[in-house]
Amino acid sequence: MILFIIFFSFFSSSFSVADTHAPSEDDGDLTLSPSIRVIGQNSSHTFLASYENLNLSNNQEVNSIGLTYRYRLASHSKIGFQLQQKSGLLHDRDWIEEDKSGKFVWRETHDRTEYITSIEYQYRSVLAGLLGDSWIGEIRSSIDYNTHLSSLFFRPRFGITYFSFIKGKPAFNLFFRFTPYMRLSESLGSLYEISSYTGGAYNITDMFQISLNYQFINQSWKFSNGANSSQKTHVFGINLNILFTDI
Amino acid sequence: MLKKYFVTFFFLVVVFPAHASNIEIRYIDGTVFLRGNKITKDHALHYGDTITTGENSLIIIKLEEYSTIKINELSSLKLVKPQKIKGGRIRRGVILKAGSVFVKAVQKVLKEDNSSLVLKTKIASMGVRGTEFFTSYANSTAGKDHEDIWMCVKEGQVVVKNRKTKTLVKVNEGEGVQVPFGKNTTSPRPLAWTEKLNWSMNPNGDVKNTVDISQAYYDLLNVDYD
Numbered sequence: 001m002i003l004f005i006i007f008f009s010f011f012s013s014s015f016s017v018a019d020t021h022a023p024s025e026d027d028g029d030l031t032l033s034p035s036i037r038v039i040g041q042n043s044s045h046t047f048l049a050s051y052e053n054l055n056l057s058n059n060q061e062v063n064s065i066g067l068t069y070r071y072r073l074a075s076h077s078k079i080g081f082q083l084q085q086k087s088g089l090l091h092d093r094d095w096i097e098e099d100k101s102g103k104f105v106w107r108e109t110h111d112r113t114e115y116i117t118s119i120e121y122q123y124r125s126v127l128a129g130l131l132g133d134s135w136i137g138e139i140r141s142s143i144d145y146n147t148h149l150s151s152l153f154f155r156p157r158f159g160i161t162y163f164s165f166i167k168g169k170p171a172f173n174l175f176f177r178f179t180p181y182m183r184l185s186e187s188l189g190s191l192y193e194i195s196s197y198t199g200g201a202y203n204i205t206d207m208f209q210i211s212l213n214y215q216f217i218n219q220s221w222k223f224s225n226g227a228n229s230s231q232k233t234h235v236f237g238i239n240l241n242i243l244f245t246d247i
Numbered sequence: 248m249l250k251k252y253f254v255t256f257f258f259l260v261v262v263f264p265a266h267a268s269n270i271e272i273r274y275i276d277g278t279v280f281l282r283g284n285k286i287t288k289d290h291a292l293h294y295g296d297t298i299t300t301g302e303n304s305l306i307i308i309k310l311e312e313y314s315t316i317k318i319n320e321l322s323s324l325k326l327v328k329p330q331k332i333k334g335g336r337i338r339r340g341v342i343l344k345a346g347s348v349f350v351k352a353v354q355k356v357l358k359e360d361n362s363s364l365v366l367k368t369k370i371a372s373m374g375v376r377g378t379e380f381f382t383s384y385a386n387s388t389a390g391k392d393h394e395d396i397w398m399c400v401k402e403g404q405v406v407v408k409n410r411k412t413k414t415l416v417k418v419n420e421g422e423g424v425q426v427p428f429g430k431n432t433t434s435p436r437p438l439a440w441t442e443k444l445n446w447s448m449n450p451n452g453d454v455k456n457t458v459d460i461s462q463a464y465y466d467l468l469n470v471d472y473d
Contacts, residue, residue: 046471075437
């Protein structure tokens with residue numbers, strides 16, 4: 001099942017272009033995405049503040065600031081709340097006809113701010129029987145509400161992480177994440193975006209962690225003129241985590 | 248005068264037979280040392296002895312009828328002579344000098360015996376109100392004298408006294424705590440790494456514990472990097 005999902009994420013994204021009134025498709029650009037997170041945590045509570053600059057194909061630059069709180073319900077599960085402010089997102093309704101000329105272009109959205117509120121539930125388990133004590137599997141499901149679109153989205157995230165320890169302290173970890181992003185309102189359950197995310201993180205000190213990752217993003221649109229289109233982006237990410245434990 | 252000596256002798260030997268040790272080696276695997284000499288299953292143990300295990304070795308001992316202890320690899324445990332304390336109670340104890348042990352105390356026998364069992368370490372002592380618990384030193388980059396202690400309870404309750412901060416923490420069944428060197432004991436909570444501990448003391452089965460204590464520092468199920 002997991003292999004099918006991974007396969008699906010990479011190869012199922014060839015949506016046809018119905019007519020010329022849709023963005024052109026290509027193999028996707030390779031872009032760079034820096035991000036930083038500040039994480040405060042103890043055995044029951046997690047606070048997370050983040051900033052990310054994500055560059056997507058078609059010169060789409062998305063800036064995102066997020067605040068997250070998670071509460072540990074039990075040893076395996078957490079519930080969370082998230083507020084994100086994003087600018088530069090492109091939606092179906094942003095593919096517009098330019099001056100009634102018959103030529104369609106993306107609307108300029110760099111200065112448009114959107115707010116996304118989310119509730120999430122995550123379940124984690126040690127994959128001792130499958131891979132070993134150092135492997136953790138997780139499912140994190142979120143319901144997102146985009147205030148600009150007035151739309152609900154469902155975002156299940158499937159992940160697996162390997163942790164390595166040296167003298168009782170985490171040294172590095174390797175991870176893989178897969179996230180389909182589905183619209184719940186308007187067209188129920190339609191796939192809006194798929195992202196696959198893999199990389200490694202190295203703990204420089206107890207407080208600082210740096211990670212490098214590769215992310216494949218496939219966005220899909222269904223335009224009001226009946227056209228469909230998708231856009232792929234290969235993102236090389238670099239992230240700095242600042243960790244405060246036992247707050 | 249002679250009568251006085253006789254009464255003292257009678258008290259020590261008959262009324263307070265704690266010094267007459269009845270310590271049995273139930274199982275031994277690998278190399279286990281007593282005063283530098285390798286011992287076998289037939290070896291006699293006494294209170295005051297310090298048992299040391301080598302790499303990939305372990306020993307299971309039965310202390311009279313009140314406790315069974317599994318001493319894991321690279322560990323050192325001293326069997327303390329029972330002492331009479333206030334109210335006529337007897338304090339029985341062991342000192343964990345290195346490594347880790349599983350302790351299974353028979354609460355019924357301790358009650359009948361009007362005695363209590365305490366496991367001491369360099370930085371904390373555990374008063375046994377329960378029946379089964381695990382205690383381990385964790386390797387520290389600061390060296391052997393600055394090691395933290397991890398403890399978890401399988402059954403019953405254990406009271407952990409932090410020798411530095413003098414605080415008492417009650418740890419219930421299914422919970423564990425960390426006693427960081429020189430700091431407060433953490434709040435008791437379920438610890439993911441304890442789920443895989445091998446509590447068995449049955450010599451006929453698999454008694455070796457393979458859980459790596461280094462993971463204890465990291466509650467993997469609580470890690471949130473994104």
